Amino acid sequence: MELTNLYGLPQPLVAAMRRFDALRGDLDQRERSITCTRLIDSPRRVALERTHGHALQEDASTRLWALWGNAIHQLLASQADATCLVEQRFTARINEWTLSGQVDRYLLQDRGEYPQERAGTLQDYKLSSVWSSIHNDGQLKPEWVSQLNVNAWLMEANGHPVTQLEIVLILRDHAASAAARDPTYPQVPVLVLSVPRWHPEETQTFIVERLARLETALYQGQLPLCDDTERWARPTAYAVRTPTRKTAVRVFATRAEAEELAQRTLNAFVEVRPGQSVRCERYCAVAGFCDQYQAESRRLAA
Ligand code: SF4
Structure with missing residues (x-):
């Protein structure tokens, strides 16, 4: 994938994007190896990316929020201490595949400070719009729920029991004036959202089904249609x-x-x-x- 800079974004921003791409490497390119992010994505997209990756272009102007998301993860990594695991990748083998997922933050022990945090909590930090938090009938995005549950499954496969799942949502377009006018609008630009936990067997079934769709798309040449x-x-x-x-x-x-x-x-x-x-x-x-x-x-x- 070639990163273009059609709108002349400042060089440090584009250099940072290229650096993050290089750090990410080719995790999704190896034979029967897949990251959690790609597992929950459309198999058609994943297969087309693998086939045409060398010919794809993406402009830096469309990647700005992703860069900000990466910056938040860097900030988290700088806060790592003995009470938590931060920005670590976990891997497991399942049905001839290697599945991996990068975990933002996992509490190894209770932390008594305000707000109190419980051991076994798995958190994912996301930068998103107010729309995502209040205009979606109060529902979390399905891909967020899938991602957290797959990462929890990976952690437990690596001996780290997960007690609860949370998304820390940073609202990039929060408007203080809207918060003052409307009590149903998020009152502050950061929300901690509880994510429903699937039964581990349900998560495993989800993973196996997604891998089967990928197998069909990548190795049997039949691209499933993307759904709505x-x-x-x-x-x-x-x-x-x-x-x-x-x-x-x-x-x-x-x-x-x-x-x-x-x-x-x-x-x-x-x-x-x-x-x-x-x-x-x-x-x-x-x-x-x-x-x-x-x-x-x-x-x-x-
Ligand atoms: S259907 Fe749309 S989202 Fe799916 S691979 Fe094609 S262009 Fe991408």
């Missing part, structure tokens, strides 16, 4: 609008519901907001090699 979650799909929506309002009166999932309200509302009309695969369109480096995305683009253009 993997494509970050947003369905088509139908907005009821009037000429005098800037925002929609209401937005519906079906045209019939929108037209019914529009008929009862003076001068109203229905605006179709086409569905999108947000990741394919903006965030997937292999989109240029993906026949699923290209077929979808042709269908929408027709």
Whole structure:
């Protein structure tokens, strides 16, 4: 993967991105070796990245938040002491594969300071938007839950019992003014979120199923289709609008519901907001090699 700098970002930022890429190395390139991050990703994306990695380009401008996330991990590493494991990679063999995951922070013993931290807590630090914390019906992103549970499984396979899972979410776009106006908005830019723990057998089944999909994609040449979650799909929506309002009166999932309200509302009309695969369109480096995305683009253009 070549890192470009089309927008002339300052050299130290781009150099840091290249350094992080080099440190990451080729963990996902070795035969039947996979990191937790790739295991929970779409097998189609992983397979296309492996096949076309040398021809892929990513611009530094799209990697800024990832760099900030890496900086937080560096900060964590500087806080390591005898009470916790920080930024360590754990590995286990399963079904002829080597699975590895990097753990942000794991408490080896209770820490009595405020807030109290319990031994066996596994924490993952994430930099994300307020949207991720409050606009998703209060649900954690499924990939966050999978990642924490797979890392917990890896830790236990290496003799470290895990008692609870937490995400420390740093809100990169937090606005103090919104917090003052709205009591349901996060009041501070850092949240500690509890993550549901899967039964270890459930986690193992999840890992085995994901490895089977990867096996098919990487070694049997059959690329499974990315599903809606993997494509970050947003369905088509139908907005009821009037000429005098800037925002929609209401937005519906079906045209019939929108037209019914529009008929009862003076001068109203229905605006179709086409569905999108947000990741394919903006965030997937292999989109240029993906026949699923290209077929979808042709269908929408027709
Ligand atoms: S472009 Fe979309 S469909 Fe294709 S691999 Fe990427 S996320 Fe999946």
